[in-house]
Amino acid sequence: MAPRRILPADLPPDSALARRLVAHRPTARVTVDHDGSPVDAVAGEPLAVALLGAGTLTLARSVKYHRPRGAMCLRGDCDGCLVRLDGVPNVMACQTPVRAGMVVQSQNAFPTAGLDVLRVTDWFFPKHLDHHHLLVQFGGALNRTMQVFARRMAGLGTLPDAVAAFPRAELVAVDALVVGAGSSGVACANAIARGGASVLLVDEREGPGGTRRDDPTDDAAYPGCDPAVTARYGAGAVATYEDETLLLHDGRGVSVRARARVFATGCRESVGTFPQNDVPGVFTARACALALCHGVLCGERVVVVGDGPFARALVAALGARVTHAPGAAVVEALGGRAVRGATLREGARTWKVKCDALVIDGEDSAAYELAGQAGARVLWSDGRRCFVPESDADGATNYTGVYVTGSLRWGRRAPDARARDGALTGARVLRDLEGR
Amino acid sequence: MPRVVVIGAGILGLATAYNLAKRGVKDVLVVDRAYLCGGASGRNGGGVRAQFSSETNIRLMRESIEICRDFATEMKINVWFRQGGYLFLTRTAARARDLEENVALQNRCGLPTRMLDPSELHRIVPELSSEGVRAASFNPGDGVVFPWPFIWGYARAAKDLGVTVRPFTEVVGFETRGGRVTGVRLRPTRLSPLDATDEVLPAGDPYTEACDDVVLCAGAWSPKIAALLGLALPNKPHRHEICSTEPLKPWLGPLVADLTDGLYFSQSMRGEIVGGVAVEPVPEGVNQQSSRRFLTTYARALVRAIPTMAGVRVLRQWAGCYDLTPDGSPIVGRVAEPSNLTLACGFMGHGFMMAPVMGRLLAEHVVTGQTSPLFARWGLDRFARGELEHENMIIG
C-alpha cells in the first residue's frame, strides 16, 4: 500500500484528468538515484512527485524527535520533502524539476529514513522536550554534557560537498512587477500592459494558471498573456524590500526595481493541528491534486476530509476510489511511520477510518509574506480567520506602490471573479503610475 | 524602602533589577516599550568574549563569562553557553599590530589568548580561506550563547524576588522637583500595524509611577528618553543587520570575526550560521528594517572567508540597533542632574555580553551611592572633560 503512478487507461476516457494526462504524456523517462536505488521518473516533473510515484513516502527525519518526514504540501511551504541533492543539503524536492542522473539522499536519519534509532527521543519525551529547563536542576557538569550532545543532534544536513558557482545576477527595471501568474495576476498584468506601461509577470511555476494548474478536473486553456507582458516562469519572488524585489529564476538571482508591485500570491494550504498531523501520508488536498495532475495517486486507500475546491475536485476526478468525508474534522491521524488511518468527527459522531493517505482540505490562508515584507500592513481578518494585507476597493495597500489582488485579498473564488479583481487592480496601478 | 524604576527590559535592565532585588531593593518596576526580547537583547548574535583592547573591558568580560557559565544551573534555564572560542583575524598590517598588542595585554590580564600561525588557523577552522589573512588571534574561553533565555531567566528570577516587569509600556515624560526625578510618566502601547519595524502605538492613557531612583537602560532609545529630561547624550543609534542560515550539523567551533570588513559569524546550538557585517551608511535614528544590500555585503564577505558557504541558504534576516558612543566606551553612572538618574547605555554592540556583570555593578552603585573608579571613568562627564576611553575591538 503506497502512492503509485496511474495511467490514463486507469481513468474514464472522457474525464478531464485522463485528457490532462494524455496531453502531458511524459516525453522523457529518466532515472534518478535515491539512497542507492534507481527511481523511474519523468523529466521536468517535481522530484517529490517522482519519489511519491515510486512509492516512497518517507524522505527524512525531523530535527528534534527524529519523527518521519515526507511530502505534505508540495508547494514549498513545509519541511516535508527536504533532501540532499547532488551534494547540496536541504533541497525542497517539490520545487525541483527532475533531471536525469540526480543523486538524492535522505537527511538526518540514522541509519535510514525508514528506520531511525534516534526516534527514541520521540518516545523519551512523550509530550515535548522542554529544552529551556532540560537538566538545569543538576550540577553544571551534567548540564554541560547535555549541551554537547544537543549540539551534535542539532541541524539538518551537512555542508555542501563542493563550492557552488552562481551566475552574475540580473538587474531589471520596469514600471510594474506582478508576482503570481494565476487568474488574477495574468489579468492584472494584461490590464497594465494594455495601458502602455512595462510589466514583468513572474511565477515560480513552470507556466501560468496558478491554482488551476493543480485542479485535475480543469483542462481548459489558461487565458493567455498580452504580448506586451514580459512573463518569466520558474521565477519565484523570494524576498521583497522597501524598493526592490529579489527573484530566483532557474537558480539565478534577479533584482527587480519596479514603481508598482502587485502581489497575486494567492493562498496557502495547511492540514491543521491534530495529533500525528506530521506523519507521512497526511497531505493537503492541493498536494494530492497536484500529484494527481502528474499522474501520481498519493495512496491506495485515500480518505478526503473537508469540502473545499480541491477536495471536491479530487472526488470528481477519482470517484469511488476515494472516501469523502466533506463535513468531518480530523481528531487524530493513526500510524507511526506512515499514516494507516484516522479518527474523524462530525457533530456528535466520532469514527475511525483506515487509509494510507489522509487528505485534508482545511481552511486556506492568505500568502501575505511578500506583500508584508514590501511594507503592506497585514492584519487579522475575523471573517477569513487568517492574516490579510489591508487594501482599498482596488487592491492598493497603505504602502505606496504596493498592491494585492485575487485570492490573496478575498480567499478562494471562481477563476473569472479572480480575473475581474486582477483587472480592477491593474487599472488602478495604471492610474497611479500616470498620476505619479 | 526606595522605589526604583528601570527603563528598558533588555538584559541590562533586567539584570540590574534582579541584582537590586538580591540586595534587598525589591520595590523595582521595569518597563519596556514592546515585548521582552524586542530590542537589541533579542536581536544580537549572542557572542561573549574577553578579547578586548582595554584592561577594563577584559577584566569585566572575564567576570561576565563566569556568570554565563553558571547561569543555567543558577537561574534554572538553559542559555546554551558554548565556549568554542573567538577567532579574530585581519587582512591589514595595521590591524595585525593592534591584534598583537591586544594579545599581549590580554595575556598580562591572565587570558590564554594566542596569535595563530596558518597551520593552527587551518586546524581550528579547516573550511576557512586564509587568503590575505595577515594575523589571527584566538581565545578558547570566549564563546556564544542563545540570548533570549537570559532575558526570561533574569525576568523570572527578578519577579520571584518581588520585582514588577511591565512590557508594552513606554516612557512619555518625567516629573521632577528640586533636581530630582519624582515620577515617570508611562503609557501602555501595542505593536504598530503601520509597518514591520516594530514601532509601538499608544494603547491607553498616560499615568505616573512615583520613584526615588531611575535607571536608564534603554540602549538605542536612551538619547530620546534622556532628552525628555533635557539631558543631551552623545550616543547614537546605529542599525546593525544580522542573518541566519539553514541549520547544518555542527562544523564550526569558534565565532570568527574579521576586523578588516567587520564580518563575524558563528554556529548556533541549532546549527544555523548566524552572523553580520559592517554596512555603511545606515539610516538615521532607530531603524530595524532589513536591507538587501546587507545580505549581499555579508554573503560576499562570508563566501570569501568560507567558500563552501556559497551553496548554503539564508533562512531569515533581521536588524537591531547598536548604541554607539564617540569613544567606543559605555556611559554609566549617576549624572549631576537629575541627581537620582543613573545611566547605563552606549554599550557599542557588546552590551549583551557585558550585562551579567554590569547588572551587578549598577545595582551596587544605585544601592550604595558610591562611584567606583570604573564608573568615574565611564561617566557622562568624561565627554565634557575630554578624557575619552578608547576601545578598538568593536565588531561590525
Next chain:
Amino acid sequence: MTAKAMLCRCEDVTLDEVMEALDAGHHDIESVKRYTGFGTGWCQGKQCVLACARLLAQVTGRAPEMPITPRPPLHPVPLGVLASLGGDEEG
C-alpha cells in the same frame, strides 16, 4: 505511541509546548514565537503562524492583531546568489 500534535513541524514544536508557553505568561505571538521557537525553522512560519494565531484566538479569546514580523527571504536563498547581486560599489 507518541501522539504529538505538531504546531510547527519544521522545529518539532508541539501544541502542548505552545500551551505551556501560554501558561508561562507568553501571551503575544512574538513572545510565543521566541519561547517555543515556532516559525523559526525551514518554512519560517508559512505553516505555523496561522496555527498559532488561531490557537491564541481560541485560548485568549482574541486573535493577534498582526502576524510575527515577516522577515525576508520568503524561501531560503543561497549565499552565492546573494553575493552575485548588486553593483561593485556594494562590495
